[in-house]
Amino acid sequence: MKKRPSLxxxxxxxxxSPTLVSIVLNGKAKEYRISEEMTKKVIAAAKxxxxxxxxxxxxxxxxxxxxxxxxxxxxxxxxxxxxSRIIEDRxxxxxxxxxxxxxxxxxxxxxxxxxxxxNKGVDGLILVPCDGSEGLVKNLHEDDVPLVLxxxxxxxxxxxxxxxxxxxxxxxxxxxxxxxxxxxISIVAYVTEMTHINDRIAGYENSMIEAGLKDEISxxxxxxxxxxxxxxxxxxxxxxxxKTEAIIFTTNMLTVSGIYYLNANNIRIPDDIAVVGxxxxxxxxxxxxxxxxxxxxxxLLANEAVNMLIxxxxxxxxxxxxxxxxxxxxxxxxxxxxMI
Amino acid sequence: MKKRPSLxxxxxxxxxSPTLVSIVLNGKAKEYRISEEMTKKVIAAAKxxxxxxxxxxxxxxxxxxxxxxxxxxxxxxxxxxxxSRIIEDRxxxxxxxxxxxxxxxxxxxxxxxxxxxxNKGVDGLILVPCDGSEGLVKNLHEDDVPLVLxxxxxxxxxxxxxxxxxxxxxxxxxxxxxxxxxxxISIVAYVTEMTHINDRIAGYENSMIEAGLKDEISxxxxxxxxxxxxxxxxxxxxxxxxKTEAIIFTTNMLTVSGIYYLNANNIRIPDDIAVVGxxxxxxxxxxxxxxxxxxxxxxLLANEAVNMLIxxxxxxxxxxxxxxxxxxxxxxxxxxxxMI
DNA sequence: CTGAAAGCGCTTACAG
DNA sequence: CTGAAAGCGCTTACAG
Numbered sequence: 087m088k089k090r091p092s093l094x095x096x097x098x099x100x101x102x103s104p105t106l107v108s109i110v111l112n113g114k115a116k117e118y119r120i121s122e123e124m125t126k127k128v129i130a131a132a133k134x135x136x137x138x139x140x141x142x143x144x145x146x147x148x149x150x151x152x153x154x155x156x157x158x159x160x161x162x163x164x165x166x167x168x169x170s171r172i173i174e175d176r177x178x179x180x181x182x183x184x185x186x187x188x189x190x191x192x193x194x195x196x197x198x199x200x201x202x203x204x205n206k207g208v209d210g211l212i213l214v215p216c217d218g219s220e221g222l223v224k225n226l227h228e229d230d231v232p233l234v235l236x237x238x239x240x241x242x243x244x245x246x247x248x249x250x251x252x253x254x255x256x257x258x259x260x261x262x263x264x265x266x267x268x269x270x271i272s273i274v275a276y277v278t279e280m281t282h283i284n285d286r287i288a289g290y291e292n293s294m295i296e297a298g299l300k301d302e303i304s305x306x307x308x309x310x311x312x313x314x315x316x317x318x319x320x321x322x323x324x325x326x327x328x329k330t331e332a333i334i335f336t337t338n339m340l341t342v343s344g345i346y347y348l349n350a351n352n353i354r355i356p357d358d359i360a361v362v363g364x365x366x367x368x369x370x371x372x373x374x375x376x377x378x379x380x381x382x383x384x385x386l387l388a389n390e391a392v393n394m395l396i397x398x399x400x401x402x403x404x405x406x407x408x409x410x411x412x413x414x415x416x417x418x419x420x421x422x423x424x425m426i
Numbered sequence: 427m428k429k430r431p432s433l434x435x436x437x438x439x440x441x442x443s444p445t446l447v448s449i450v451l452n453g454k455a456k457e458y459r460i461s462e463e464m465t466k467k468v469i470a471a472a473k474x475x476x477x478x479x480x481x482x483x484x485x486x487x488x489x490x491x492x493x494x495x496x497x498x499x500x501x502x503x504x505x506x507x508x509x510s511r512i513i514e515d516r517x518x519x520x521x522x523x524x525x526x527x528x529x530x531x532x533x534x535x536x537x538x539x540x541x542x543x544x545n546k547g548v549d550g551l552i553l554v555p556c557d558g559s560e561g562l563v564k565n566l567h568e569d570d571v572p573l574v575l576x577x578x579x580x581x582x583x584x585x586x587x588x589x590x591x592x593x594x595x596x597x598x599x600x601x602x603x604x605x606x607x608x609x610x611i612s613i614v615a616y617v618t619e620m621t622h623i624n625d626r627i628a629g630y631e632n633s634m635i636e637a638g639l640k641d642e643i644s645x646x647x648x649x650x651x652x653x654x655x656x657x658x659x660x661x662x663x664x665x666x667x668x669k670t671e672a673i674i675f676t677t678n679m680l681t682v683s684g685i686y687y688l689n690a691n692n693i694r695i696p697d698d699i700a701v702v703g704x705x706x707x708x709x710x711x712x713x714x715x716x717x718x719x720x721x722x723x724x725x726l727l728a729n730e731a732v733n734m735l736i737x738x739x740x741x742x743x744x745x746x747x748x749x750x751x752x753x754x755x756x757x758x759x760x761x762x763x764x765m766i
Numbered sequence: 767c768t769g770a771a772a773g774c775g776c777t778t779a780c781a782g
Numbered sequence: 783c784t785g786a787a788a789g790c791g792c793t794t795a796c797a798g
Binding site for chain 2: 138139140141142143145146151160161162163164167168170171174175183184185186187188201202205206207342345346349367368369371372373374
């Protein structure tokens with residue numbers, strides 16, 4: 087690889103000191119009252135020689151890497167890949183680069199990735215925390231690692247987060263289904279202690295109770311490790327009981343995997359069972375019966391996560407908890423409309 | 427952020443020199459014949475103090491960053507997000523981290539990203555080159571930047587690449603459609619000079635000609651910048667002419683966008699028109715008429731790209747061109763089966 | 767077997 | 783307005 091010129095070489099070619107060059111290139115010419123003429127000369131030479139500072143040296147000296155670490159559960163999942171793209175673009179605007187990793191919802195993996203990213207010298211972390219990671223997050227926060235949680239949060243920790251108003255999202259869904267005349271409404275979720283899922287369940291329960299349908303509440307929990315098999319069991323169970331007119335799937339993956347099952351078993355949507363899912367997906371729109379879903383404001387969520395993080399990094403006294411509980415939007419399509 | 431202990435502090439706590447510690451922690455104890463006892467003591471202390479080397483300092487000293495840059499067209503596109511995930515995992519195995527960026531098929535953007543990544547000190551690049559980037563790629567190669575092209579390549583450049591055998595992919599499709607009794611077969615592609623697309627077109631033409639159907643060859647080109655509008659025009663055109671019994675879409679995005687159009691216009695697949703697309707997508711499988719598609723060996727493609735790159739980085743005399751033209755697989759589903 | 771010293775390329779007090 | 787010098791944390795000849 088061709089060697090790039092160093093500051094020293096650039097200074098030598100101009101017959102000035104490295105200090106001067108450094109000052110000018112860091113935009114501090116005014117502050118140090120460098121002559122305009124000299125300033126121009128330096129900048130022109132830097133351009134001419136295609137100079138760009140050695141990042142490792144700058145990092146070492148400044149203690150900053152202008153690198154942020156992002157840990158999502160799986161960057162090949164459309165929900166997270168869309169978010170990652172927005173984070174990347176936003177971080178670039180602030181002159182930061184991003185190191186992405188995927189935790190696969192695994193605690194040990196998450197711990198390991200955090201360690202690796204911190205060792206790489208990232209200035210801060212955006213983390214989609216997995217089940218059981220509350221202690222880890224707490225430790226990071228206590229160690230004053232700039233940190234923003236994304237998509238999920240811990241109510242008991244004073245850690246900033248950028249999330250959906252999950253409770254409201256399932257309220258919207260449930261109320262919509264009730265309006266359509268469905269009463270036997272079930273919900274499918276993961277086995278987890280994470281708030282985002284449990285809030286979604288709570289929003290559903292709340293709306294069911296308010297509608298006087300406490301007895302119709304029906305919750306299926308699926309272990310993410312055996313999602314496919316357990317989805318079969320869960321849906322078979324719901325359908326056998328004849329207990330379900332409508333199903334709410336609480337994540338995108340659950341929705342897609344649920345549709346696979348319903349499809350394979352010739353259960354028609356919405357004729358046999360109405361369906362509402364989470365997060366936009368081409369699959370939903372192109373399905374024979376387009377699927378209603380909760381649309382999250384991904385731009386907002388991702389941009390705010392970056393904003394909060396940069397804010398923490400750059401004003402390090404600023405350790406106050408910043409939170410975003412963004413508004414869900416219910417996109418209604420054929421899958422949840424009662425055919426009359 | 428909590429300060430991590432330095433090598434010097436670790437050495438001080440052990441009352442030995444930094445040199446010794448460095449040697450031991452870099453696994454060179456044997457080479458320097460450090461006593462086993464001392465070796466163990468150092469390693470234990472490093473663990474105890476949770477020592478990990480400062481990456482910036484190591485990079486500066488070694489001139490290596492253990493960072494590779496990856497430029498895809500859009501990391502939120504499922505095809506590239508899947509590939510990115512595999513690259514990430516593979517790179518980690520080699521103890522490399524990955525900086526991802528998206529070029530949006532834009533040359534200026536690609537140039538800019540290359541510059542940024544190089545300035546960040548990446549040890550090498552995996553690049554999905556866009557239209558018009560041959561000169562850029564040539565320059566990089568001449569500057570001895572370790573470089574592997576992914577998904578697309580330039581036949582005239584001695585640059586390593588990891589790609590699909592594109593010619594063969596559309597041969598497979600065309601032959602399959604011919605076997606099903608379709609003769610009026612059209613193909614939809616981007617306006618581009620890139621080989622991967624033009625090879626796909628060539629494979630189709632080749633099979634059509636071999637079948638004596640030269641006159642039925644029908645190629646629609648779409649400008650990627652106006653994909654949606656032009657897709658409408660192209661398909662309207664094909665259908666009006668009554669000229670098409672089957673359509674081959676040459677990329678995943680084209681396929682999805684084509685299906686949106688056919689859906690909106692109540693054109694039934696395969697009854698009215700048969701369809702074959704590229705790259706697995708949940709959309710295809712869950713569609714009322716599951717879409718046949720070319721499956722690329724993504725694991726292989728991504729892993730080999732990383733292997734080739736690491737090989738270049740670590741054996742820098744090794745500038746020989748390495749190529750992979752991997753085998754396409756045709757997954758046949760309902761969308762291209764003649765209903766008898 | 768082990769340590770003192772130089773140097774990677776930068777930035778920033780300090781001095782004038 | 784400008785420069786000499788120190789130092790960020792590491793590794794690697796060199797010396798013994």
